[in-house]
Amino acid sequence: MVSAILLAAGKGLRLHSSLSKPLVKIKRRAIVFYSLRTLNEHPEIDEIIVVVNSGNQVSIVKLIKSYSFKKIKAVVLGGSRRQDSVYNGLKATHRNSKWVLIHDSARPFVELDDVTKVIQQAKKYGAAILAVKPKATIKSSKADNIVAKTFTRDKLWEVQTPQVFKKDLLLKAYKKYSQDNVTDDASLVEKLGRRVKIVKGSYGNIKITTYEDLLFAGLIAKRFENGI
Numbered sequence: 001m002v003s004a005i006l007l008a009a010g011k012g013l014r015l016h017s018s019l020s021k022p023l024v025k026i027k028r029r030a031i032v033f034y035s036l037r038t039l040n041e042h043p044e045i046d047e048i049i050v051v052v053n054s055g056n057q058v059s060i061v062k063l064i065k066s067y068s069f070k071k072i073k074a075v076v077l078g079g080s081r082r083q084d085s086v087y088n089g090l091k092a093t094h095r096n097s098k099w100v101l102i103h104d105s106a107r108p109f110v111e112l113d114d115v116t117k118v119i120q121q122a123k124k125y126g127a128a129i130l131a132v133k134p135k136a137t138i139k140s141s142k143a144d145n146i147v148a149k150t151f152t153r154d155k156l157w158e159v160q161t162p163q164v165f166k167k168d169l170l171l172k173a174y175k176k177y178s179q180d181n182v183t184d185d186a187s188l189v190e191k192l193g194r195r196v197k198i199v200k201g202s203y204g205n206i207k208i209t210t211y212e213d214l215l216f217a218g219l220i221a222k223r224f225e226n227g228i
Contacts, residue, residue, distance in 0.1 A: 001046045002119060003097040003167070004039045004071075005089035008032045008060060008105040009053040009078030020056035022105045023063075024214065027221045030063060031208060034108030034221075040069045042115050045101065047073040049089045086185060087174050093167070099123065100170055102185050103162040109220050110205045115162060121197045122164035129164075129186050130201035131157035159184055160201050169194060 008022040022032035032050075039048050048071045052060050057075065064072055074092040078085030086102055093100060099122060103110065114130055121128035138151045163185050173188035182188055186196045204220050206213060 001094060001097045002044050002099045002101060002164075003093040004042075004045045004048045004101040004103065004162075005086060005093070006032070006035055006039060006048060006050050006103050006105055007078070007082070007085055007089070008056070009051050009085050010104075010106055011053065011055070020053065020059075021208070022052075023056055023059055024208075026108065026208075026214065026217045029221075031108050031217075032060060032105040033063065033067070035103055035105045035110065036064070036067070036069055036072070038110055038112060038115065039101075039103065040071050042112055044116065044119050045071060047071055047094055047097070049073060049092045050075045051078045051085045051089045052076070053078055081181065083174070083178070083182060083185070083188070087178070090167075090171065090174065097167055099164060100167045101162045101164045104207065106208045107161055107205050108208065108217065109223075110160075110162060111202055114199075114201050114205065118162055118164050118199045118201075121199050122166070125195055125197040126169055127163075127165045127186065127189050127194060128197040128199050129184070130160040130162060130205065131198050132160065132201050132203055132205075134158050135203075157198055159186070160205050160207070165189060 010021040023030045039045055052075055061075055076088050076092050079088055118128045118130050134153055134156050138156060140148045142148045173192050177188050177191050189196055208214055208217055
């Protein structure tokens with residue numbers, strides 16, 4: 001059984017919007033709609049847990065009801081940190097669930113094929129993440145913004161979601177490293193010394209953070225308009 005946790009608790013402060021980020025519209029639909037539709041349609045996903053905040057909960061529940069997404073089993077409140085929100089979602093998954101897929105609603109254009117690939121590789125390795133090769137040259141800097149190092153791109157990856165894990169493995173990582181601040185769930189699993197498989201994703205699976213991202217998203221949305 002595969003449970004999907006969709007993180008929709010972001011406030012979107014960098015979008016400078018009065019709306020919570022998941023409710024900001026791309027074309028005619030809220031950002032959260034696109035991910036919900038993809039996860040709801042995927043044949044390997046058995047249930048969806050949506051993690052929200054107190055400010056957008058009512059609106060997201062209303063949106064869910066208006067589209068009759070059949071696989072949504074619970075809507076839960078997130079926490080102060082990203083990993084707290086994920087953990088709240090984990091606790092709401094079905095007791096028979098063996099695999100957990102975690103996705104950011106701020107990545108509305110994940111493709112069904114990529115979801116399939118990352119689930120399949122997680123079932124083989126225990127943990128898998130989507131990622132793409134960086135297009136730009138990456139450098140690290142010293143405290144005074146002087147270049148410290150230039151990285152070779154052939155071994156670098158820009159990490160995306162979904163990320164998929166064996167449920168008991170992810171729970172173990174969360175219980176052991178719950179106090180650590182991380183930017184993705186794979187980091188906690190890596191701390192256990194477990195292998196995480198990288199699965200090549202798609203450049204269209206962008207994360208919407210700024211207003212410029214929202215403009216670009218409007219162009220990508222044209223590919224997803226059939227059936228809306």
